[in-house]
Amino acid sequence: MATTRHRQVQIPVDHESIAATLVAPSTLVPGVLLVHGWDGSQAQYIARAHEIAALGCICMTIDLRGHAQHAALREAVTPEQNLQDVMAAYDTLVGHPAVDPDAMAIIGSSYGGYLAALATAQRPVRWLALRAPALYRDAHWRVPKFGLDRADLVSYRSSLVAASGNRALAACEAFKGDALIVESEHDSMVPHTVIESYRAAFGHVRSITYRVLSGADHALSSEQSRHDYGQLLVTWMTEMLLGARAATGRVRPMPKNPA
Secondary structure, three states: OOOEEEEEEEEEEOOEEEEEEEEEEOOOEEEEEEEOOOOOOHHHHHHHHHHHHOOOOEEEEOOOOOOHHHHHHOOOOOHHHHHHHHHHHHHHHHOOOOEEEEEEEEEEEOHHHHHHHHHOOOOOOOEEEEEOOOOOOHHHOOOOHHHOOHHHHHHHHOOOOOHHHOHHHHHHHHOOOEEEEEEEEEOOOOOHHHHHHHHHHOOOOOEEEEEEEEEEEOOOOOHHHHHHHHHHHHHHHHHHHHHHHHHHOOOOOOOOOOO
């Protein structure tokens, strides 16, 4: 018989509360938070979340403020505020009774990759996947993202940036988990120098995987590039989960054919 665990909870009812006991399987599963890029939404990542959930994870996608139902905030929202969105989502996900707090992953694309990197400095993250992660000046931390000078961003991203000079890169330098960096071959938004800045910052990771999506642009506009990225992400997550299970036995066994 499978082992179980339980915890006491209080359920609000008509301004009162009733006592309850939540009983669940003792096996915890990894939690995976997926963070979209600027001008994106969680709708772009639902299918990918289902693919990763099939590996034996609990996944969460979110809409950052300034997007979807909060699109009215687009011209005012700052990177600092969007990081708060990511932190709130992380806390909600890790609070799920079936999620293993020691097996958390964050997957971020572009602006979402930048935020995902920053999140590792504030919360425990075991696996970090960054696709075309963007990079911004620290001085713009509380400046509305919408109003940033595009020419200045292009200039900033055209040269290598040291981890000591950027908070996202500093977070990567301190990160000690497993990292994946994915670059698009024909990316006009995030140049190769930004990818190299991130790669150089990951100096203390347990492992780092770097891949280039052949023929892909920044937005993964083609069906082929989206498929390739999805396959790459699922393969990497499968390897990470299998490794974790072999090392600790705490990650739930995966289906024989997870994909």
